[in-house]
Amino acid sequence: MQWELRLVEKMKASLKPFGLIGVLLIATALMLAAGAFFITQQGNKAEIDIDILPLDPAALAAGEDVTVNFRVNDDNTPYSVVVLPDTQYYSEEYPEIYIAQTQWIVDNRAALNIRFVTHEGDIVDNDDQYKLEWQRADEAMQILDGEVPYGFLPGNHDMQPDGTANYYREYFPASRYESYDWWGGSFSDNKNNYQFFSGGGEDYIVIHLQFCPTDAAIDWANEVLAEYPDYRAIITTHAYLYESASRFERCIKNTDGTNNGLDMWAKMIRPNTNVFMVLAGHVPGVSQRVDEVDGRLIYQMLADYQAMENGGNGYLRILTFQPAEDAVQVQTYSPTLDEYMTDPENEFSLGLGITGGPQATGTVTVSAGEASCTAAVEQGSCTLTLPDSGETKLVAEYSGDNHYNPGTSRQVTITVK
Numbered sequence: 093m094q095w096e097l098r099l100v101e102k103m104k105a106s107l108k109p110f111g112l113i114g115v116l117l118i119a120t121a122l123m124l125a126a127g128a129f130f131i132t133q134q135g136n137k138a139e140i141d142i143d144i145l146p147l148d149p150a151a152l153a154a155g156e157d158v159t160v161n162f163r164v165n166d167d168n169t170p171y172s173v174v175v176l177p178d179t180q181y182y183s184e185e186y187p188e189i190y191i192a193q194t195q196w197i198v199d200n201r202a203a204l205n206i207r208f209v210t211h212e213g214d215i216v217d218n219d220d221q222y223k224l225e226w227q228r229a230d231e232a233m234q235i236l237d238g239e240v241p242y243g244f245l246p247g248n249h250d251m252q253p254d255g256t257a258n259y260y261r262e263y264f265p266a267s268r269y270e271s272y273d274w275w276g277g278s279f280s281d282n283k284n285n286y287q288f289f290s291g292g293g294e295d296y297i298v299i300h301l302q303f304c305p306t307d308a309a310i311d312w313a314n315e316v317l318a319e320y321p322d323y324r325a326i327i328t329t330h331a332y333l334y335e336s337a338s339r340f341e342r343c344i345k346n347t348d349g350t351n352n353g354l355d356m357w358a359k360m361i362r363p364n365t366n367v368f369m370v371l372a373g374h375v376p377g378v379s380q381r382v383d384e385v386d387g388r389l390i391y392q393m394l395a396d397y398q399a400m401e402n403g404g405n406g407y408l409r410i411l412t413f414q415p416a417e418d419a420v421q422v423q424t425y426s427p428t429l430d431e432y433m434t435d436p437e438n439e440f441s442l443g444l445g446i447t448g449g450p451q452a453t454g455t456v457t458v459s460a461g462e463a464s465c466t467a468a469v470e471q472g473s474c475t476l477t478l479p480d481s482g483e484t485k486l487v488a489e490y491s492g493d494n495h496y497n498p499g500t501s502r503q504v505t506i507t508v509k
């Protein structure tokens with residue numbers, strides 16, 4: 093009998109105490125499974141999926157030699173992130189376009205393997221003046237709730253000049269998202285927040301920073317980035333690049349201390365070696381720049397279509413991460429027009445040094461009662477003899493360095509009759 097046991101590194105469950113959920117899932121999976129089934133186990137950081145194929149628990153006989161094959165998943169399936177540039181005019185005048193955007197995301201989530209959605213700010217146009225704009229924004233964003241992980245931030249149009257953001261706080265509080273395992277945390281009434289997603293064995297953190305973030309927000313972001321050094325980090329903020337691709341310089345310095353694009357670059361983006369991408373809107377138009385810091389490439393992109401017809405015609409960006417090609421394809425698409433912008437400023441490819449699938453070293457120990465076998469991950473299999481008890485447990489344990497979380501050890505228990 094041959095089983096295949098696959099170890100896959102996946103999304104982190106942030107720091108929240110969800111570590112035991114996976115154990116509970118096992119029992120559920122066993123009951124639901126006929127043949128192959130899938131087990132998800134989450135720890136505080138690394139998540140390892142163990143997929144045993146084929147598995148028919150009823151067929152396991154006592155005294156039988158069982159060979160368990162294992163391998164590190166080499167999943168090179170492309171996955172994507174959708175960027176929502178300034179939606180302010182949709183909330184103000186064209187709510188159906190905003191809804192078309194988020195509905196399109198949900199409708200295409202599986203086909204495009206959409207892992208995350210990031211909103212660049214200016215959710216609405218008139219800060220706390222018109223509740224209706226927020227109701228419309230909420231209606232559009234609700235379509236994503238429970239469907240696709242997402243993050244957002246307040247642009248200058250979402251806050252009053254002194255930073256007050258009553259409706260933002262009312263409609264998009266952190267409490268709305270804290271039960272999701274992809275939600276990382278927030279700062280200052282959720283004006284700044286972070287999330288996780290994963291793809292192709294890479295793990296990502298996305299930090300959203302309010303328009304012209306305060307010194308305190310920058311300090312907070314630096315702490316978060318330091319806490320997740322092995323995650324590839326994307327920063328989304330509202331104002332960062334001009335259409336010329338030079339960095340935004342116009343934040344008004346107030347008593348809280350605010351940071352423009354130059355400040356963000358110097359204080360946060362450049363120093364944190366995990367940051368590889370910065371996304372922003374605010375300035376109508378598009379631009380991109382790539383800076384190299386000690387061999388690290390940092391891709392920075394402006395995309396804001398609000399100056400076009402109908403408040404932007406619903407154009408959004410699709411970033412398709414292609415592990416096999418070691419590239420990210422950038423596309424610009426309007427769900428309402430069903431059209432792509434194919435000029436070189438709106439459709440291009442970035443080489444991002446995405447490794448082809450996860451890397452892991454270590455051992456797997458499989459045991460059932462007294463019987464056990466251990467082999468290095470690279471060896472790919474080990475054999476044990478099932479004990480002759482009527483019912484036992486099969487334990488598969490990975491121990492080693494799964495690239496992100498050295499020393500991780502996970503265990504799965506399966507009842508065998």
Ligand SMILES: [Zn+2]
Nearest residue numbers: 214247248374
């Ligand atoms: Zn703006």
